[in-house]
Amino acid sequence: MHYRDLLIRRIQNKDARIAIIGLGYVGLPLAMAFAKNGFQVIGIDVDADKVAAINRGESYVRDVSSEELAAWTINTSNGGSIRATTDYIALSDADVAIICVPTPLNKTSDPDVRYLIAAGESIARYLHPGMLVVLESTTYPGTTEELLLPMLERGEWQGRPRQVGVDFFLAFSPERIDPGRTDWTVENIPKVVGGVTPACLEVATVLYQQVVERVVPISSPAAAEMTKLLENTFRAVNIALVNEVTLMCDKLGLDVWEIIEAAATKPYGFMKFTPGPGVGGHCIPLDPHYLSWKLKTLNYNARFIQLAGEINSEMPRYWVEKVQDVLNEVEKPVKNSRILVLGVAYKKDIDDIRESPALDIIALLKDKGADVRYHDPYVPRFSYNDFTLTSEPDLNAALTEADCVVIVTDHSSYDWQEVYRRAALLVDTRHVL
Ligand SMILES: NC(=O)c1ccc[n+]([C@@H]2O[C@H](COP(=O)([O-])OP(=O)(O)OC[C@H]3O[C@@H](n4cnc5c(N)ncnc54)[C@H](O)[C@@H]3O)[C@@H](O)[C@H]2O)c1
Numbered sequence: 001m002h003y004r005d006l007l008i009r010r011i012q013n014k015d016a017r018i019a020i021i022g023l024g025y026v027g028l029p030l031a032m033a034f035a036k037n038g039f040q041v042i043g044i045d046v047d048a049d050k051v052a053a054i055n056r057g058e059s060y061v062r063d064v065s066s067e068e069l070a071a072w073t074i075n076t077s078n079g080g081s082i083r084a085t086t087d088y089i090a091l092s093d094a095d096v097a098i099i100c101v102p103t104p105l106n107k108t109s110d111p112d113v114r115y116l117i118a119a120g121e122s123i124a125r126y127l128h129p130g131m132l133v134v135l136e137s138t139t140y141p142g143t144t145e146e147l148l149l150p151m152l153e154r155g156e157w158q159g160r161p162r163q164v165g166v167d168f169f170l171a172f173s174p175e176r177i178d179p180g181r182t183d184w185t186v187e188n189i190p191k192v193v194g195g196v197t198p199a200c201l202e203v204a205t206v207l208y209q210q211v212v213e214r215v216v217p218i219s220s221p222a223a224a225e226m227t228k229l230l231e232n233t234f235r236a237v238n239i240a241l242v243n244e245v246t247l248m249c250d251k252l253g254l255d256v257w258e259i260i261e262a263a264a265t266k267p268y269g270f271m272k273f274t275p276g277p278g279v280g281g282h283c284i285p286l287d288p289h290y291l292s293w294k295l296k297t298l299n300y301n302a303r304f305i306q307l308a309g310e311i312n313s314e315m316p317r318y319w320v321e322k323v324q325d326v327l328n329e330v331e332k333p334v335k336n337s338r339i340l341v342l343g344v345a346y347k348k349d350i351d352d353i354r355e356s357p358a359l360d361i362i363a364l365l366k367d368k369g370a371d372v373r374y375h376d377p378y379v380p381r382f383s384y385n386d387f388t389l390t391s392e393p394d395l396n397a398a399l400t401e402a403d404c405v406v407i408v409t410d411h412s413s414y415d416w417q418e419v420y421r422r423a424a425l426l427v428d429t430r431h432v433l
Pocket of ligand 1 (some may be wrong): 021022023024025026027044045046047050098101102115118119136137138141175176177178179218282283
């Protein structure tokens with residue numbers, strides 16, 4: 001029997017052992033999804049603290065509760081199970097390896113693929129006949145076939161070169177989860193998959209069919225990589241557009257929110273995006289740069305991406321000007337004014353501050369000599385640039401004592417009537433009322 005048929009059978013019988021490489025915001029919920037569906041899951045992460053926490057049944061990702069995790073790590077009478085390790089040797093008896101490692105940017109905003117390379121090299125060491133490898137990390141078109149495939153194809157099995165689609169299988173399937181969301185989860189977000197060969201696509205499709213409601217097979221890994229980048233570039237560009245419309249409306253003396261609501265009454269051809277403090281998180285501000293970097297290697301300048309990045313990253317400066325303006329009206333300088341920033345997470349109801357525009361707003365205000373405090377129920381303390389801040393312990397007191405309150409993140413737990421009632425002056429980047 002061909003490796004393809006053997007692996008498909010093992011997957012369908014839930015005998016296939018699934019290794020998830022990188023147990024962060026993406027990897028841990030994915031590990032849970034496979035365990036819940038009856039698979040033995042091995043989680044591999046270089047962070048020994050995360051590994052130990054998982055094996056104790058303690059979750060550090062909000063989308064997975066510790067209670068839920070413990071049900072699949074400590075109590076394994078449910079069929080599926082999760083065990084975590086830092087040792088890649090665990091791949092020796094895995095049938096599937098799914099890569100969910102970070103894909104950040106380096107200091108010059110170019111793709112930093114060192115985590116991908118490290119994961120790829122470790123997998124190559126333990127790759128064995130009949131194994132499926134899937135990359136889920138967001139990356140530039142071509143990564144799976146240009147970067148990962150050569151690493152996995154190196155070497156021989158039984159005196160002949162390893163052959164993708166025959167001896168082992170390789171695919172790309174972008175992760176689309178939106179942390180903090182409960183209506184769209186790993187299980188019900190459609191999963192796009194592109195395989196290096198038709199057999200790779202078939203095996204990967206069967207794999208995801210076990211855990212997600214709808215799998216969308218497409219022609220190649222590069223097409224799947226590009227799909228993810230289209231999705232996130234679409235968001236970055238449209239957010240930038242509505243942010244720029246905000247700047248325009250400001251100059252025209254118009255209320256941008258009234259205009260957006262009015263435009264949104266059009267039943268077709270308009271999609272509502274809302275302005276804000278900028279963009280944050282580990283996807284929207286970063287992913288489009290993966291695409292523009294790739295295009296640069298082909299002598300093409302991705303203009304929309306560049307412009308969107310410029311507009312979105314300038315928004316914190318715009319909001320700091322607004323703070324200056326409202327203080328000016330009551331004849332106060334920014335210097336030494338007490339300013340309370342509400343919410344530093346990059347979006348509501350999560351604890352992730354990566355690339356959060358709140359950080360730049362705070363840094364700019366501090367540069368001007370303001371006495372900046374913040375409150376965030378999800379972020380007790382954080383460090384950025386050369387400062388460390390701790391969340392105000394008493395929100396009501398902090399609201400009352402502030403000369404100006406800046407709303408950045410609209411966490412659901414905030415009582416906005418109370419915020420508006422207590423704030424002497426207010427700048428609302430999110431227009432939540
Ligand atoms: N967070 C999101 O909302 C989201 C959504 C869709 C896609 N993505 C993409 O998914 C990928 C992972 O993102 P994330 O938010 O889960 O990142 P994360 O930083 O939360 O988790 C990544 C994990 O990988 C581990 N790791 C790093 N190098 C490793 C290695 N060589 N071997 C094993 N483990 C290693 C890290 O210790 C970390 O625990 C990125 O490409 C990201 O762009 C993220």
